Amino acid sequence: MIRFNQVYKRYPGGYEALKNVSFEIAAGEMVFLTGHSGAGKSTLLNLIAAIERPNSGSVVVNGQNIAKLRSGALPYLRRNLGLIFQDHKLLFDRSVFDNVVLPLQICGFDHRESAKRVRAALDKVGLLQREKTNPIALSGGEQQRVCIARAIVNRPSILLADEPTGNLDADYANDIMGIFKSFHQVGVTLLIASHDEGILQKFGGRLLVLKHGELQS
Amino acid sequence: MKIWLIQHVRVLLFTLRRLFATPLSSLLNILVIGIALSLPMGLYVLLQNVQGLAEQVAGTPQISVFLSLDSDKEDVTRIGKQLKQHEAVGRVEFVPRDRALEQLKQTTGLADVIGGLTQNPLPDAYVVHPNKAGAQALEALRDELQKWPELEHVQLDSAWAHKLEALLKFGRMAVLILAVLLSFALAAVTFNTIRLQILTQRDEIEVSKLIGATNAFIRRPFLYFGLLQGLLGGAAAWAIITVSLHLLNGSLASLAQLYASSFMLHPPSASDSLTLLLFSAYLGWLGAWLSVAQHLWQIEPR
Numbered sequence: 395m396i397r398f399n400q401v402y403k404r405y406p407g408g409y410e411a412l413k414n415v416s417f418e419i420a421a422g423e424m425v426f427l428t429g430h431s432g433a434g435k436s437t438l439l440n441l442i443a444a445i446e447r448p449n450s451g452s453v454v455v456n457g458q459n460i461a462k463l464r465s466g467a468l469p470y471l472r473r474n475l476g477l478i479f480q481d482h483k484l485l486f487d488r489s490v491f492d493n494v495v496l497p498l499q500i501c502g503f504d505h506r507e508s509a510k511r512v513r514a515a516l517d518k519v520g521l522l523q524r525e526k527t528n529p530i531a532l533s534g535g536e537q538q539r540v541c542i543a544r545a546i547v548n549r550p551s552i553l554l555a556d557e558p559t560g561n562l563d564a565d566y567a568n569d570i571m572g573i574f575k576s577f578h579q580v581g582v583t584l585l586i587a588s589h590d591e592g593i594l595q596k597f598g599g600r601l602l603v604l605k606h607g608e609l610q611s
Numbered sequence: 612m613k614i615w616l617i618q619h620v621r622v623l624l625f626t627l628r629r630l631f632a633t634p635l636s637s638l639l640n641i642l643v644i645g646i647a648l649s650l651p652m653g654l655y656v657l658l659q660n661v662q663g664l665a666e667q668v669a670g671t672p673q674i675s676v677f678l679s680l681d682s683d684k685e686d687v688t689r690i691g692k693q694l695k696q697h698e699a700v701g702r703v704e705f706v707p708r709d710r711a712l713e714q715l716k717q718t719t720g721l722a723d724v725i726g727g728l729t730q731n732p733l734p735d736a737y738v739v740h741p742n743k744a745g746a747q748a749l750e751a752l753r754d755e756l757q758k759w760p761e762l763e764h765v766q767l768d769s770a771w772a773h774k775l776e777a778l779l780k781f782g783r784m785a786v787l788i789l790a791v792l793l794s795f796a797l798a799a800v801t802f803n804t805i806r807l808q809i810l811t812q813r814d815e816i817e818v819s820k821l822i823g824a825t826n827a828f829i830r831r832p833f834l835y836f837g838l839l840q841g842l843l844g845g846a847a848a849w850a851i852i853t854v855s856l857h858l859l860n861g862s863l864a865s866l867a868q869l870y871a872s873s874f875m876l877h878p879p880s881a882s883d884s885l886t887l888l889l890f891s892a893y894l895g896w897l898g899a900w901l902s903v904a905q906h907l908w909q910i911e912p913r
Binding site for chain 1: 614615617618621814815817818819820821822823824825826828
C-alpha cells in the first residue's frame with residue numbers, strides 16, 4: 395500500500411529531514427510512527443500525501459510513484475487518502491456539517507448521498523448532535539474528531555494522522571485511538587505519527603521509529 | 612456529465628450567495644463597471660444616432676446642373692429631356708434663370724445690389740435627383756454629366772456629407788480608444804476583487820487542495836464571480852444609457868419642435884445590447900482568470 399525505497403529529503407540550506415528511509419506498509423495494517431519532534435515524522439507523512447516531494451528515492455502509494463506524479467494527478471491521489479492534522483485545519487466560517495461535506499462536494503456527490511455520508515461519519519466520531527455548530531465553539535478533542543470525520547467521509551483506503559492526540563488529555567486521546575482502532579477493524583490502512591508513549595504502549599501495533607531522519611530497526 | 616452539471620449549478624448558486632453576502636461592495640463594483648462601460652457605449656449610441664440622422668438628410672442628395680449663359684430655349688428643353696431619360700436620374704427639376712434671380716433677391720437680402728444689375732447673371736439650371744444615393748454612384752453621375760458640352764458646371768451637393776462622414780470616423784476612433792482603455796480598467800477592477808477574495812479564502816483553498824480538489828474546482832467559483840460581476844456591470848451600463856437617452860429625449864423633443872423635426876435618440880439596438888452584455892461578462896471572466904492564474908499557485912498546502 396505504501397512503500398518507501400531509499401528516500402532522502404533535504405531542505406534548502408542543507409538540512410536533511412530524511413536519510414535513506416525504506417519501509418513498506420501492507421494494506422489493512424495499523425502502523426505507528428514515532429520519534430522526537432524534529433525527527434522527520436511530519437516530513438514522512440507529507441511525502442505520502444505528496445505535499446512535499448522526495449529529493450531521491452521512490453515513494454509508492456497505491457501503486458503510484460509520488461516522485462514522478464504529474465501535479466494534475468495529485469488531487470485524485472489525495473482523494474484516496476484521509477488526512478488528519480494536528481492543527482485540525484477546520485474552516486471556521488461554516489458549520490461542522492459543511493466542514494465534513496467538503497471532500498464530497500469536491501468529488502461531486504449529490505446532495506442526499508452527501509448528507510447521508512456526512513451523518514454516518516459524524517455518528518462514527520460521536521458528534522451527530524453538533525452538526526450545526528460552528529467548529530470554533532467545540533473543544534480541542536471535538537475539533538479533532540470533526541477533522542477525523544472529514545478524513546473518513548470519502549471512505550479512503552489509507553488514513554494518515556499527524557499527532558492526532560497531540561494537544562489532548564488522556565481521556566480524549568483514548569477516545570480518538572478507539573475510533574482509529576475501529577477503522578483498523580474494517581480494513582483501513584492507518585499510519586499514525588505520535589510521540590505519546592502512553593498511547594503507543596496501550597495500542598501498540600507495528601512501530602516505525604525515526605531518529606534524526608533515519609529509520610531505527 | 613451529471614456530476615459536472617451539479618457542480619456548476621452549485622457553484623453558480625454559491626457565487627450568487629457570495630455576491631449578495633456583501634451587497635454594498637458588490638453594488639459599488641457593479642456600478643464602477645457600469646459607469647466605465649456606459650461612457651464608450653453611450654458615445655457609440657450617440658454616434659449611431661447622428662449617423663442615422665445624416666443618412667436621412669443626405670439620403671436625398673442632389674446634383675445641380677448649370678447651363679451655359681448663351682444656351683437658348685431649345686437647348687434647355689433638349690437637355691431636360693436627356694436628363695430625364697438618363698437611367699441614373701430619378702427626378703429632374705427645372706430652375707429658370709429668372710426664378711433663380713428672384714429667389715436670390717428674397718433669401719439673401721441683396722435686392723438693391725441685384726436690382727442694379729443690367730442683366731441676369733444667373734444661368735438656367737436643373738436640379739437632378741439621382742435614384743441611387745451611394746457616394747460613388749453620385750460621383751460617377753457627376754463625372755458623366757460634366758462631359759456634356761452644353762453644361763457649364765455640374766455641382767454635387769455632397770461635400771458636407773463627406774465632412775460629416777470624416778467627423779463620424781473620428782468619433783468612432785475616439786470611442787474605440789475609450790472602450791479599449793476602459794476595458795482594461797474593468798478587467799483590473801475584477802482582478803482586484805478576485806485577488807482580495809483569494810486572500811480571504813486562503814484557508815479554504817489550502818484545505819480543499821489537501822483533500823483532493825483539482826485546480827479547476829478551486830478556480831471555478833472565482834471565474835463565475837468575475838463573469839457574473841461583469842454581466843451585471845454590463846446590465847448596469849445598459850440601464851444607465853437607456854435612462855440617459857430617455858431623459859435626453861425629453862429635452863430634445865422641445866428642441867426638435869423648434870426645428871420642425873421629429874428627431875429622437877434611439878436606444879441601443881438589441882444586437883448592440885447583447886454585444887455589450889457578452890463583452891462585459893467576458894471582461895469580468897478575463898480579469899478573474901488573470902487574477903486566479905496569478906495568485907492561486909502561491910497557495911500551496913504546507
